Amino acid sequence: MKRFALLLDQLAYESQRNEKIRLLTTHFQEVPDPDRGYALAALTGTLDIAHAKPALLRGLIEERVDPVLFRMSYDYVGDMAETISLLWPDGDGDDAGLSLSEMITALNATSKAHMPARIANWLSALDTTGRWALIKLMTGGLRIGVSARLAKTAVAKLGALKINDIEEVWTGLEPPYESLFAWAEGAGAKPAIDRAAPFRPVMLAHPLDEKDQEKLEASDFLAEWKWDGIRVQAAGDGDTKRLYSRTGEDISHSFPDVLDAIQFEGAIDGELLIVREGTVAPFADLQKRLNRKRVTGALMESHPAGIIAYDLLLDGAHDLRPLPFEERRRRLEGWYQRNASDRFMLSTLVPFDTWDDLAAQRTAPADTGIEGLMLKRRDSIYEPGRPKGPWFKWKRDPYLIDAVLMRAQRGHGKRSSYYSDYTFGVWDDGVLVPVGKAYFGFTDEELKKIDKFVRERTVDRYGPVREVVHEPDDGLVLEVAFEGLNESTRHKSGVAMRFPRISQLRWDKPPHEADTIETLRALLPKS
Numbered sequence: 001m002k003r004f005a006l007l008l009d010q011l012a013y014e015s016q017r018n019e020k021i022r023l024l025t026t027h028f029q030e031v032p033d034p035d036r037g038y039a040l041a042a043l044t045g046t047l048d049i050a051h052a053k054p055a056l057l058r059g060l061i062e063e064r065v066d067p068v069l070f071r072m073s074y075d076y077v078g079d080m081a082e083t084i085s086l087l088w089p090d091g092d093g094d095d096a097g098l099s100l101s102e103m104i105t106a107l108n109a110t111s112k113a114h115m116p117a118r119i120a121n122w123l124s125a126l127d128t129t130g131r132w133a134l135i136k137l138m139t140g141g142l143r144i145g146v147s148a149r150l151a152k153t154a155v156a157k158l159g160a161l162k163i164n165d166i167e168e169v170w171t172g173l174e175p176p177y178e179s180l181f182a183w184a185e186g187a188g189a190k191p192a193i194d195r196a197a198p199f200r201p202v203m204l205a206h207p208l209d210e211k212d213q214e215k216l217e218a219s220d221f222l223a224e225w226k227w228d229g230i231r232v233q234a235a236g237d238g239d240t241k242r243l244y245s246r247t248g249e250d251i252s253h254s255f256p257d258v259l260d261a262i263q264f265e266g267a268i269d270g271e272l273l274i275v276r277e278g279t280v281a282p283f284a285d286l287q288k289r290l291n292r293k294r295v296t297g298a299l300m301e302s303h304p305a306g307i308i309a310y311d312l313l314l315d316g317a318h319d320l321r322p323l324p325f326e327e328r329r330r331r332l333e334g335w336y337q338r339n340a341s342d343r344f345m346l347s348t349l350v351p352f353d354t355w356d357d358l359a360a361q362r363t364a365p366a367d368t369g370i371e372g373l374m375l376k377r378r379d380s381i382y383e384p385g386r387p388k389g390p391w392f393k394w395k396r397d398p399y400l401i402d403a404v405l406m407r408a409q410r411g412h413g414k415r416s417s418y419y420s421d422y423t424f425g426v427w428d429d430g431v432l433v434p435v436g437k438a439y440f441g442f443t444d445e446e447l448k449k450i451d452k453f454v455r456e457r458t459v460d461r462y463g464p465v466r467e468v469v470h471e472p473d474d475g476l477v478l479e480v481a482f483e484g485l486n487e488s489t490r491h492k493s494g495v496a497m498r499f500p501r502i503s504q505l506r507w508d509k510p511p512h513e514a515d516t517i518e519t520l521r522a523l524l525p526k527s
Contacts, residue, residue, distance in 0.1 A: 001126070003031055004039050004100045005133035011144045020146060024154030028181065035100045037176025040155065042137055044148040046175060050107045052119060052138040057084060060120055064089055075464045078416030081139065084123075085131035091124030098122075101176065107138070143412055148247065158184040164384040167201035169193050171248045196240035199233060199248040200267055200313050200321070201384035205374060205391035212392065213355060222325065222378055223350040223358055226371045226393055227308055228283045228484060228498070229273040230290070234307055235314075236262045243272075254292050257300045258307060261343035264335070266318075269311040269382075270347070273369070274303050280369040282525055283498060284486035306343045309336065310374075313382060321382035325390075328382065362394060368525040371483065372396045398481040399523060400503060402514040404432055405476040408454040409465050411439060418447055419454040419466065422502070424478050425493075428517040432470055433493045435520060438480060441501030449505070450476070472512035479503040485523045495520050 007027045014020050024043075028036045041047035061070055061084045070087060077083045098106065103122070110118050119138070123131050136142050152166045161184050172193030173180055182188030206212075231246035241262040243252045252259050255272070274281035274289070281303070289295065289303055312320055312332040320328050329349075336346040350373065352358040362373050372395035380390035403424035411420035421439040425432040442450065453468070453476055460467040469475050481503040488496035495517075 001100050001103050005130045008133045009129050021154045025157045033178045034176035038101050041175035043146050043151040051140050078410035081132050081135035085128050088123050094125050155184050159186050171199040197235035197237035197242040199244045202246050203382050204386040205393040208392040208394040218355050221375045224347045224374050226374045227271045228369050228371045229271040232272040233269055235267040236264050255305050258305050261341055264339050265316045266314040268309045270307040270309040275306040282486040308345045308347050310347045324379040325376050326378040401480050402477050403480050404470045404511045404514045406470050407465050407467050418451045426515045426517050435493045436497040436500040438500045438502050473510050475511040477506035477509040477514050479506055
C-alpha cells in the first residue's frame with residue numbers, strides 16, 4: 001500500500017505527460033503481480049472494491065476532531081481525502097504491512113458493520129500520504145490527472161506494444177491483469193479474449209482550425225453532420241449483442257430497446273440519440289436514459305433511443321477497418337439497406353465543392369441537434385486513437401451570453417485552494433436567476449483574479465459556498481460560452497446549458513448590462 005501511495009503522491013504533483021508515463025512505467029516494472037494489476041485497475045476505474053461512503057469517513061473523523069474544525073478545514077482545503085489525512089491523529093493501529101492487493105481483499109471481505117473499525121485502524125497505522133491514498137482508493141475518485149488511456153500507454157511502454165494493441169483486448173480482461181503484463185513484457189502470449197462481440201477501439205478527430213484548412217484540399221474529404229449525442233459502437237456476434245460507449249464501457253443494460261434491434265453480424269460506429277418519429281430530440285432527453293441500471297418500459301416508450309450510423313467496422317466476420325473510408329461508406333450504405341429500422345439511421349453526407357460552400361452549411365444546419373460537421377479523408381483507414389490528418393471535427397461557433405457571477409465554491413486537487421467553481425445568472429424581471437455553472441475556460445492568472453474577487457466581495461456563506469455581491473451596478477460579469485440549450489424542470493430558470501465555460505471576464509461591463517432570461521429562451525430548440 002505504501003508503494004501505491006507514493007505513486008499517487010508523485011502523480012498528483014507531476015504536470016508533464018511524459019513524466020507521468022515514466023512514473024507509471026517504473027511502478028509497473030518494480031511492483032510485482034498482483035499489486036501492479038490492482039494499481040492499474042484503480043487508475044483506469046475498473047477496480048471492484050467496497051467503496052466507503054463519504055458519510056462514513058466524515059463520521060470517523062468527527063469522532064476524533066471537533067466537527068466544526070473539520071468543516072472549516074474541509075472548506076479551506078477543498079478535498080476530503082486531504083483534509084482527513086491531515087487531521088487524523090497518529091495512532092497505534094496495525095496495517096501489518098499490507099500490500100495493495102491484500103488491503104483490497106480485506107476491504108471486500110469486511111462486513112458493513114465492521115467496516116468503520118477496520119478503516120479507522122488502517123488510518124491510524126498509515127502516515128499522512130498513506131491515509132490520503134487509502135481514502136482516494138475507497139471513495140473511487142483519484143483526481144491525479146491520469147486518464148485510463150495514459151495508464152494503458154505506460155503498460156505498453158513495458159515492451160514493444162502500442163496503446164491500440166492493449167485497447168483491442170482491454171474489454172475482455174479483468175484485474176489484476178497478469179496476462180496483460182506478461183504479454184507487454186514479452187513473457188507471455190497475447191491474451192485470448194473469450195468474449196463475443198468485443199469492443200473495437202474508436203477513431204477520433206481533431207478540431208479543425210484555420211491553419212489546417214489552408215493546407216487541405218476540399219476534394220480529398222467527405223463531410224457529414226456531427227450530432228449532439230454520445231458516440232457508441234453496436235456489435236452483433238451470433239446470439240451476443242452489445243452496445244459500447246466510446247471508451248469501451250458496456251452500456252447495453254441502459255438501452256435494451258437498441259440491443260433488441262441489433263439483428264446483424266458485425267459492428268457499426270455511430271451516434272446514440274433519442275429519436276421520435278424520425279426527429280432527433282435534445283441531448284437533455286438522452287441524459288434521462290444514460291447511466292441507468294434498469295430502464296422501464298414507459299421510459300423506453302417516451303424516450304426511444306436510436307443510432308445514426310457513421311461507419312461500418314465489421315461486416316459479418318470481415319474487418320473493414322483497413323479499407324479507405326470511401327469504400328467503408330459504400331459498404332455502410334449497403335448495410336443500411338439491409339438493416340434500416342426505427343432504431344438505425346444512416347448518417348447523411350453533406351455535399352460541397354469548396355470550403356466556402358461547407359462553411360455556409362455549417363452556420364445554418366438543418367437541425368438544432370447538429371453540433372457541426374465531421375470531415376473525413378476519402379482514403380482514411382479506421383485507425384484507433386486520434387491520428388492527425390485523416391479526420392477533423394468542425395463544430396459550430398458556441399453561443400455566447402453575458403452572465404453575472406453569483407456564487408463560488410472551492411475546486412478540487414490543484415485548485416483546492418482557489419474558488420474555481422462558479423454559479424452565474426441572468427436577469428429575469430429585475431432579479432438574477434441562476435442559469436448554469438462553470439469551472440473551466442479561464443487562465444491561471446484569471447483564476448487568481450476571480451478568487452481574489454470572491455474573497456473580497458463575499459456577502460454570505462452556505463457551507464462551502466460563498467455568495468458574492470451581484471447587484472445591478474456592483475459585481476462581476478462573465479462571458480459564458482456554451483454549445484446548446486434545453487428546457488429543464490430541474491432548474492429554477494427553466495433552462496440547462498450544454499458544456500458551459502468561461503469565455504472571458506468582463507470587468508468593463510456593469511452587471512445590469514448582462515443578458516436576460518428572454519435572450520436564453522429565444523435560443524431553445526423549436527418543438
